[in-house]
Amino acid sequence: MSAQVEKDPADWAVLGRVSGLFGVRGWIKVFSHTSPKENILDHPAWFLLRDGQWQEYKLRQGKVHGKGIVASLEAVEDRDQAAALNGAEIAIPRDQLPVIPADEYYWCDLEGKRVVNLEGTELGRVDYLFETGANDVMVVKGDCQRLLPFVAQVIKEVDLDGDLITVDWDPDF
Template identity: 45%
Template sequence: MVVLGRLVTPYGVKGWLHLHPFGDDPASWRHMAQWWLAPADGDKTQWSATKLSGLRQHGGGWVAKLESVDSREAAEALAGWYFAAPREELPATENDEYYWADLIGLRVINLQGEQLGLIETLIETGANNVLKLCDGDKEHLLPFVEQVVKKVDIAGGCMTVDWQADW
């Protein structure tokens, strides 16, 4: 399962919810046959399927309506839950586009062949995303931009970057 975002707070009284998407193309999610939900504090291996009945932009964000959620109270019960989809149901990526889930765990080496660590997570910032790498007790934060990221080899489990080990 690839986590796509979180259901945040109710919107209105008819069961709509504000979304916090973890991707940059939420509009494409309306074509998925179903969404999978899991509570924020629960077991992420136990997903329950639900159908989407509406998805639209609202202001600078997104709101969604799930078929089984018809009241504000039902929406409140889902606030904070994660939504996901099986990897094979997600839209294909373009060249040089990646799902965050595909980057987590990649080994990162620099142009000098030094291993910098494994990608632990990505951080959204206003300017660009940032890779958080961990290597034992060392941590690196690298901008996820073309000037730094030189090659991504998902199949090989490795990313090559133009970054010094002591930065």
């Protein structure tokens, strides 16, 4: 583990979180937001959010285990040290993400954006996204929670710089 790192929250891409302990030798369970889930293991260093600060941990070893991911981090030698990481978000510096085409988006870039329909009615903000077999779904929280399919028929414009996603969606639905 190295020193704490100070960066603006916009400089980080959250890839997952520590979701539990695995064994007695300091291994952790990881809930991965990457697709496929094992892509989180492609990053040799993870930054974990602890006490409001990002701390770097080198990935010693990791693997798919059942439906999840387990990992061993340098400087985490026992179950007690691993327990101190439980619930921590796992991120990398945003500039380490691969460049993607202009019409594709990282989920972390969409989270928190305002969502309005074509008539200008504010529906809320993107809380999170999840994957289904057919398409991704955007969870929008405002006066109520709405589940919007992330498909071209619904998503009309994404303006990351303007903090806005325009959708073709009836606010009563």
